[in-house]
Amino acid sequence: MPGCQGCPQSRNSFERNADLVVALAGNANVGKSAVFNQLTGVDQIIGNWPGKTVERAEGTLQYQGMKIKVIDLPGIYSFSTYSMEELVSRDFIALEKPDIVVNVVDATALERNLFFTIQLLELNAPLLVALNQIDLMERKGISIDYQRLEEILGVPVVPTVAIKGKGISELTEEIIKLGEQKIAPPEIKYGKEVEQRIEKLISLLGKIETFYPHRWLAIKLLERDGEITRLVEGLDSTDGTVVRAAEELAEEIERIHGEPSGVVISAERYKIADEISRKVQKIRTEEETLTDKLDRIALHPILGYLAAVGVIGGLLVWTFILGSQISGILQNALSSVEQYEPVVSGPLGNIIWNGAFTGFVAGVTLVVPYVLPFYIILAVIEDSGYLTRIAIMLDRGMHKLGLHGKAIIPMILGYGCNVPACFSCRIMETPKQKFVAAFLVSLVPCTARTVVILGLVAAFVNIWWALALYAFDIILILLLGRIAFKVVPGESVGLIMEMPSYHVPSAKVVLKQTWARTKSLLWVVFPAYIIGSAVLQAFYAAGLLNPLNDILSPVTVNWLGLPAEVGILLIFGIVRKELTILMLAVIFQTTNFASVMSPVQLIVLALVTMIYIPCLALILCFAKEFGWKKTAAITVFEVTFAIFLGGIVFRMLSLIM
Amino acid sequence: MPKEQIEEYIEAIFDIAGEKGTAKTTEVANRLKIAPASVTEVFQKMARNGLVQYEPYKGVSLTTKGVEAAIKIKRKHRLLEVFLAKILHIAPEKVHAEACKMEHSISDEVGDAICRQLNAPARCPSGKLIYPCEKGIETCNQCKETLEKDASSASQRKILPVTDLKRCQKGTIAFLRGSSKVIQRLSDLGLTPGTEVTLMRKTPMGGPIELSVRRTALAVGHDIADNIFVEAAGES
Numbered sequence: 001m002p003g004c005q006g007c008p009q010s011r012n013s014f015e016r017n018a019d020l021v022v023a024l025a026g027n028a029n030v031g032k033s034a035v036f037n038q039l040t041g042v043d044q045i046i047g048n049w050p051g052k053t054v055e056r057a058e059g060t061l062q063y064q065g066m067k068i069k070v071i072d073l074p075g076i077y078s079f080s081t082y083s084m085e086e087l088v089s090r091d092f093i094a095l096e097k098p099d100i101v102v103n104v105v106d107a108t109a110l111e112r113n114l115f116f117t118i119q120l121l122e123l124n125a126p127l128l129v130a131l132n133q134i135d136l137m138e139r140k141g142i143s144i145d146y147q148r149l150e151e152i153l154g155v156p157v158v159p160t161v162a163i164k165g166k167g168i169s170e171l172t173e174e175i176i177k178l179g180e181q182k183i184a185p186p187e188i189k190y191g192k193e194v195e196q197r198i199e200k201l202i203s204l205l206g207k208i209e210t211f212y213p214h215r216w217l218a219i220k221l222l223e224r225d226g227e228i229t230r231l232v233e234g235l236d237s238t239d240g241t242v243v244r245a246a247e248e249l250a251e252e253i254e255r256i257h258g259e260p261s262g263v264v265i266s267a268e269r270y271k272i273a274d275e276i277s278r279k280v281q282k283i284r285t286e287e288e289t290l291t292d293k294l295d296r297i298a299l300h301p302i303l304g305y306l307a308a309v310g311v312i313g314g315l316l317v318w319t320f321i322l323g324s325q326i327s328g329i330l331q332n333a334l335s336s337v338e339q340y341e342p343v344v345s346g347p348l349g350n351i352i353w354n355g356a357f358t359g360f361v362a363g364v365t366l367v368v369p370y371v372l373p374f375y376i377i378l379a380v381i382e383d384s385g386y387l388t389r390i391a392i393m394l395d396r397g398m399h400k401l402g403l404h405g406k407a408i409i410p411m412i413l414g415y416g417c418n419v420p421a422c423f424s425c426r427i428m429e430t431p432k433q434k435f436v437a438a439f440l441v442s443l444v445p446c447t448a449r450t451v452v453i454l455g456l457v458a459a460f461v462n463i464w465w466a467l468a469l470y471a472f473d474i475i476l477i478l479l480l481g482r483i484a485f486k487v488v489p490g491e492s493v494g495l496i497m498e499m500p501s502y503h504v505p506s507a508k509v510v511l512k513q514t515w516a517r518t519k520s521l522l523w524v525v526f527p528a529y530i531i532g533s534a535v536l537q538a539f540y541a542a543g544l545l546n547p548l549n550d551i552l553s554p555v556t557v558n559w560l561g562l563p564a565e566v567g568i569l570l571i572f573g574i575v576r577k578e579l580t581i582l583m584l585a586v587i588f589q590t591t592n593f594a595s596v597m598s599p600v601q602l603i604v605l606a607l608v609t610m611i612y613i614p615c616l617a618l619i620l621c622f623a624k625e626f627g628w629k630k631t632a633a634i635t636v637f638e639v640t641f642a643i644f645l646g647g648i649v650f651r652m653l654s655l656i657m
Numbered sequence: 658m659p660k661e662q663i664e665e666y667i668e669a670i671f672d673i674a675g676e677k678g679t680a681k682t683t684e685v686a687n688r689l690k691i692a693p694a695s696v697t698e699v700f701q702k703m704a705r706n707g708l709v710q711y712e713p714y715k716g717v718s719l720t721t722k723g724v725e726a727a728i729k730i731k732r733k734h735r736l737l738e739v740f741l742a743k744i745l746h747i748a749p750e751k752v753h754a755e756a757c758k759m760e761h762s763i764s765d766e767v768g769d770a771i772c773r774q775l776n777a778p779a780r781c782p783s784g785k786l787i788y789p790c791e792k793g794i795e796t797c798n799q800c801k802e803t804l805e806k807d808a809s810s811a812s813q814r815k816i817l818p819v820t821d822l823k824r825c826q827k828g829t830i831a832f833l834r835g836s837s838k839v840i841q842r843l844s845d846l847g848l849t850p851g852t853e854v855t856l857m858r859k860t861p862m863g864g865p866i867e868l869s870v871r872r873t874a875l876a877v878g879h880d881i882a883d884n885i886f887v888e889a890a891g892e893s
Contacts (some may be wrong), residue, residue, distance in 0.1 A: 077845045077846055108872065111871040112846070115847070259832065260840060262837070263841065263849065266841070266844035266845055267844060267850055267851065270852070270871075283872075291874075295858065299858055391876070392860060392864065392865050392867070392876045393864070395860075395878060396864045396879075399878075404878055405865060493838070494877075494879075494880045495865050495877065495881070496843065496875065496876075498873060498875055498876075501874075
């Protein structure tokens, strides 16, 4: 974040209103969120792929009358400036100075995790190690001498199986103990060549005061960390002597090793991590694991593609089939409770109540049935670890869009809801890739749009036209992605991704996850349905709809060939896409849309709705991630493009249907 | 005082007085064509550095350290004379002057390399003995053999992109190329030079490869993997 070096604390606002502040830090996909959920009882989304936690989550834990604030930081491998998450995490630890940092460590990959532990020690973080996934570790034939590790690191080590809640109470006790009595962890020394230069720099740093420890600053300067170099340069009263010295020392290291100094220091750190691991860890010979066996299929040249297509296609088909079944049952059940024919005359109270009820019924019958099955299977796929395999199989294709395999993850999530999918685009490395991926996500038909496509086209034209719309959308994504790749400036980097081991999805996790997602949907969505529906009903009764529709009619009637009444729907659709179809029922006073619109009109309306704009929530998400300028550009483009395309499709379909 | 000048003095003393004798100030001054007063001053400095013993009015003699330095420089000088005459075919009358200049700038390593290249000559073109090197070896053949072994093992070291490994073949990372950001990321994930990696799997059509490093599995895009160079081990 340029221009912010002088005041790094402005990056985040953090309120410290607790007796103890505990931050969870560690590599991606080691179980931080699981530890967090166990400690706080909050349902932070967890899943078996690296990069789910993009934003730090906060929760509180009440323990023995103490209020403990727990912060779940995004998973990172290092404190370099490779990604925003790394910057955010290191600043949180250095600047907010949490009382305790719990370093969640994956016991099955001790070396790589210790590589990060060493960096936490360098930051002088008050550390506690949670050695997680010890069940998996044992199954992999690894054993670790916890006490020895504790002695070497000089900080408490607690073995845990967070997903099952094992070791959590011990962890909590250690947190309290450490909160009362701070311990100073040992300084970790590098090899002579690097160590001498670190010490030289520390002595030069002298009076320069930052939020970071001197030793850490010296190491970062030697690594040529851009942000830290600028920070020190700005504070140096001796006219850049320190930075120049750092530059010379880094060059010396590079001359000796023939590698960039950052790589040399990483290699040294790994040497230390390897040494510690060798002392505390025993590994029996490894057998072929379940992961190896499954990957022979999942990453097979032919079967792998079939599996990927099968899983994504299966997810959608399952959603359609199960969704329409449940939808039908619910519709019957609810219509027997109360008639939901729109009321447009009589007392205002009645009109609004009726509108609100219609909204509620439509939400229950049209949205929930599709959302629930989707999220259940999505949670299963996420938890299994398979998402990363799809990413690998489709990497090559995504390259054509200037992206790489990881971008498929937000897109699959996008079929559920575009908003979390947009946030998850942070797993992409460069700003360009993040933006292109988010743009494409906005074109992925989410469950809301699925509801519209199914409700209009599959129900009243036929299922093939609905599937054709889906296929058309995928082609559109590929084409626009290719264009965006050429148009959007910036650099692209290739795929580097950790591959988690598979595990059998736990029913508890899957259900919790599904509930967490559905809950957030219900909280936001139902009020929108109910209020939107009531407002529309009121508008209608007040005779406000026709003037609005008239203004829009050159587009809706003349260009798109739709009934004038749908004009208002496209506006409501900006709030929530499903409102288009819900309101259609209100306006035409029927749910049998075939009686009021021709098949061509239904297809065109579904197509325009599918593309024309992400909903309000996504617009806000875009604004947060990319700023208003880019958001406005995307919004205007998608609206114009959808209308343009809708008119053409209307004319073409009119010829054949 | 420049190293070159000191070496000239050492050589002069060694030529006049040999290993144990004493050279008079005037003798050295004549040989180097320098005023005796300046020579005395240099002797005092050299004495402080432990290279000579200096007694006013009597002269200087080399210490053990001084003798070692003298032998080293003579060895280089004479080797260079052979090199200039035999390999570069420089006219014999110019050889001495050229060697005098070059002897100060080449390292011991280069001196030894010239020695091996010339098959360890015993004498310089004017017939003076070339002193042996300081390596703990018995014969010059031995030196040549180790050199050849080093050279052939270097050429046998197979450095190749990790994408050229076969399935399940191991390799040791030699170096990484690419943008500094990517290199940093790879090394942060454990792919540091000297680390053993196993190619677990390739995906078709130039898709990512799967590497096993430090008991973690990493998927790396083909373009990036092409820039990870490894020394291949035998297949397993």
